[in-house]
Amino acid sequence: MKLISSLIFFLLFSLPHSSPTPTKSRKRLQIHKPCKTLTFYFHDIIFNGHNSKNATSAIVGTPPWGNTTTLAKQNHFGDLVVFDDPITLDNNLHSHPIGRAQGFYIYDKKEIFTSWLAFSFVFNSTRHKGTINFAGADPLMNKTRDISVIGGTGDFFMTRGLATLSTDAFEGEVYFRLRVEINLYECW
Amino acid sequence: MKLISSLIFFLLFSLPHSSPTPTKSRKRLQIHKPCKTLTFYFHDIIFNGHNSKNATSAIVGTPPWGNTTTLAKQNHFGDLVVFDDPITLDNNLHSHPIGRAQGFYIYDKKEIFTSWLAFSFVFNSTRHKGTINFAGADPLMNKTRDISVIGGTGDFFMTRGLATLSTDAFEGEVYFRLRVEINLYECW
Amino acid sequence: MKLISSLIFFLLFSLPHSSPTPTKSRKRLQIHKPCKTLTFYFHDIIFNGHNSKNATSAIVGTPPWGNTTTLAKQNHFGDLVVFDDPITLDNNLHSHPIGRAQGFYIYDKKEIFTSWLAFSFVFNSTRHKGTINFAGADPLMNKTRDISVIGGTGDFFMTRGLATLSTDAFEGEVYFRLRVEINLYECW
Numbered sequence: 308m309k310l311i312s313s314l315i316f317f318l319l320f321s322l323p324h325s326s327p328t329p330t331k332s333r334k335r336l337q338i339h340k341p342c343k344t345l346t347f348y349f350h351d352i353i354f355n356g357h358n359s360k361n362a363t364s365a366i367v368g369t370p371p372w373g374n375t376t377t378l379a380k381q382n383h384f385g386d387l388v389v390f391d392d393p394i395t396l397d398n399n400l401h402s403h404p405i406g407r408a409q410g411f412y413i414y415d416k417k418e419i420f421t422s423w424l425a426f427s428f429v430f431n432s433t434r435h436k437g438t439i440n441f442a443g444a445d446p447l448m449n450k451t452r453d454i455s456v457i458g459g460t461g462d463f464f465m466t467r468g469l470a471t472l473s474t475d476a477f478e479g480e481v482y483f484r485l486r487v488e489i490n491l492y493e494c495w
Numbered sequence: 496m497k498l499i500s501s502l503i504f505f506l507l508f509s510l511p512h513s514s515p516t517p518t519k520s521r522k523r524l525q526i527h528k529p530c531k532t533l534t535f536y537f538h539d540i541i542f543n544g545h546n547s548k549n550a551t552s553a554i555v556g557t558p559p560w561g562n563t564t565t566l567a568k569q570n571h572f573g574d575l576v577v578f579d580d581p582i583t584l585d586n587n588l589h590s591h592p593i594g595r596a597q598g599f600y601i602y603d604k605k606e607i608f609t610s611w612l613a614f615s616f617v618f619n620s621t622r623h624k625g626t627i628n629f630a631g632a633d634p635l636m637n638k639t640r641d642i643s644v645i646g647g648t649g650d651f652f653m654t655r656g657l658a659t660l661s662t663d664a665f666e667g668e669v670y671f672r673l674r675v676e677i678n679l680y681e682c683w
Numbered sequence: 684m685k686l687i688s689s690l691i692f693f694l695l696f697s698l699p700h701s702s703p704t705p706t707k708s709r710k711r712l713q714i715h716k717p718c719k720t721l722t723f724y725f726h727d728i729i730f731n732g733h734n735s736k737n738a739t740s741a742i743v744g745t746p747p748w749g750n751t752t753t754l755a756k757q758n759h760f761g762d763l764v765v766f767d768d769p770i771t772l773d774n775n776l777h778s779h780p781i782g783r784a785q786g787f788y789i790y791d792k793k794e795i796f797t798s799w800l801a802f803s804f805v806f807n808s809t810r811h812k813g814t815i816n817f818a819g820a821d822p823l824m825n826k827t828r829d830i831s832v833i834g835g836t837g838d839f840f841m842t843r844g845l846a847t848l849s850t851d852a853f854e855g856e857v858y859f860r861l862r863v864e865i866n867l868y869e870c871w
Contacts, residue, residue, distance in 0.1 A: 339840070339841075339871065354558070354559065356559065365558040365559065365572065365573040366558075366559070367556035367557055367558050367561075367573040367574070367575055367601070367744075368555075368556040368575065368743035368744040368763060368765075369743055369751075370730070370741040370742075370743050370751065370765075371730065371732065371741065371742070371751040371752050373743075375557075375558065376559050384741065384765070384767070385741040385743040385765050387556060387575070387743055387744065387763070387765070387787075389556075389558075389572070389573050389575065389601050389603050390603065391572070391604040391605070391609075407604075409603045409604065409609070409611050409632050410601075410603065410611050410632075411575075411601055411603075411611070413743070413765050413786075413787055414765075415765050415766065415767050415785045415786065415787075416767040416783075416785065417767070421767075421785065423785050423787070423801075423802065423803060425611075425613060425801060426611065427611060427631055427632035429632050429634070437641075438631060438632050438641070440630055440632075440642075440643045440645070442630065442801065442816055442818065442833060442834070443803055443814060443816050443834070443836070444785050444786075444803035444814050446805070453813075453814070453836035454816075454836070455816045455833060455834025455835065455836065456834070457630060457643060457645045457816070457833045457834050458630070458631070458643025458644070458645050458655070459643065460631070460641035460642070460643065460657060461641070464527070464657070465527075465655065465656070465657070465680055465681075467834070467841065468841075469836060469840070469841070492841055493841075495527065542746070542747065544747065553746040553747065553760065553761040554746075554747070555744035555745055555746050555749075555761040555762070555763050555789070556743075556744040556763065563745075563746065563747040564747050575744060577744075577746075577760070577761050577763065577789050577790075577791050578791065579760070579791050579792040579797075595792075597791045597792065597797065597799050597820050598789075598791065598799050598820075599763075599789055599791075599799070613799075613801060613818065615819055615820035617820050617822070625829075626819060626820050626829070628819050628820075628830075628831045628833070630818065645818060645831060645833045646819070646831025646832070646833050646843070647831065648819070648829035648830070648831065648845060649829070652715070652845070653715075653843065653844070653845070653868055653869075683715065683868075
């Protein structure tokens with residue numbers, strides 16, 4: 308009987324802990340490890356009235372003091388830009404795009420450059436199929452900025468996580484390139 | 496003892512697997528089954544300067560080459576449309592609406608029709624109370640398109656899932672009807 | 684053997700229930716308890732052409748019948764407003780802001796005041812660091828309205844939950860103050 312008791316005792320206390328119920332805190336001491344990490348670049352070329360061939364984005368909303376071919380004064384506050392930007396694996400604008408970054412951003416502060424964005428990565432390559440959806444604040448003057456991965460489809464079904472943005476390059480007020488490191492913490 | 500060992504062995508290996516911790520992958524081999532499936536239609540009538548009585552949406556942002564009463568050239572790239580569309584259970588515009596689809600979409604590609612949308616289904620009927628929130632890319636030329644259910648309230652408290660959109664009908668550039676099959680994978 | 688059977692029976696049925704797999708419903712009978720509750724106020728002052736010093740938001744998209752310095756007729760339907768509003772702990776506009784509410788809202792119904800919003804709370808104080816991201820329908824005429832917390836960063840890493848908005852005060856069509864009670868149900 309002693310052996311059996313021991314075995315049962317072992318059974319009871321060696322069972323994997325069930326995950327907490329959704330209604331309780333999942334606060335944990337350990338650092339969270341992503342279930343998937345991906346790095347991409349995307350390239351935004353704002354239409355300025357003269358570059359329709361190359362432009363990948365356009366100003367479609369402006370504050371009272373702005374217009375749709377020039378980013379507005381006061382740190383572009385109020386400008387709303389719609390984009391369809393190529394996604395590349397390296398930082399070369401001319402590399403073969405493996406998808407498109409599609410959505411919009413708004414400049415939302417008068418005193419400094421800062422923006423808010425919501426967009427999708429739309430993949431359709433042998434490497435990735437499906438979409439990743441993002442939303443969050445992008446304080447451009449910070450070296451890195453975290454936004455939320457709020458969902459996904461296809462290869463990225465139901466995913467959630469964080470994306471860390473950094474400005475990899477910019478030229479005047481027409482071209483900029485963002486580096487995006489995506490860390491997914493919910494993979495289905 | 497052999498019987499007991501067998502029983503304990505059975506116990507150990509027949510226990511339901513606890514779900515992985517949030518920091519680990521939830522990749523699974525089986526097909527995911529939704530915890531709830533719902534199908535609706537919604538109806539969008541764009542204001543064109545002459546249909547103010549029936550219109551349910553309006554162009555409120557346009558690219559430099561556009562205006563707010565006609566969808567812009569270049570596949571409407573840059574047009575931003577705000578909507579308050581009736582939701583019906585069948586594909587008849589005149590059926591009793593059981594809620595409203597409220598939010599916006601942007602046309603975001605020059606070469607083909609494609610859009611990005613963020614909106615809520617706002618229900619207030621005996622059948623459903625509460626809201627479901629959506630965001631994602633909508634490549635209109637595809638027969639079906641998946642977007643994310645990013646949250647919900649009321650009957651749909653904290654829900655997540657996918658919505659599959661398909662264009663059920665359209666008339667010129669003023670009316671279109673979307674079929675939405677909602678599959679929820681997180682129900683609280 | 685009887686004792687052992689009893690023990691094994693006990694073991695089988697007294698084990699903590701593992702949480703359901705992501706593919707199954709998490710419907711529960713109990714009321715959900717938030718893992719964190721926070722209350723804030725934020726203050727929106729719309730630019731009207733004369734208050735550039737104090738304004739925290741601007742109309743950047745309008746319907747065909749509107750303009751960017753006055754909220755449009757038909758219950759402001761179609762107006763799109765970008766904001767960078769101070770967040771305070773009490774209902775005093777002049778209290779020290781502990782962060783900024785940044786994003787946009789659209790008025791989206793002709794018949795009554797109702798809006799849809801997507802924004803972030805951006806904190807950078809000793810009390811809170813990081814961001815909380817929100818999206819949802821805001822039927823302004825209701826005393827309280829629930830929107831979704833769709834993600835977070837920093838102190839609010841990966842969080843989800845609900846935010847209950849109520850209009851705490853408004854003055855004409857230029858100033859309004861929202862009270863936000865945030866209830867988080869997923870805390871990492």
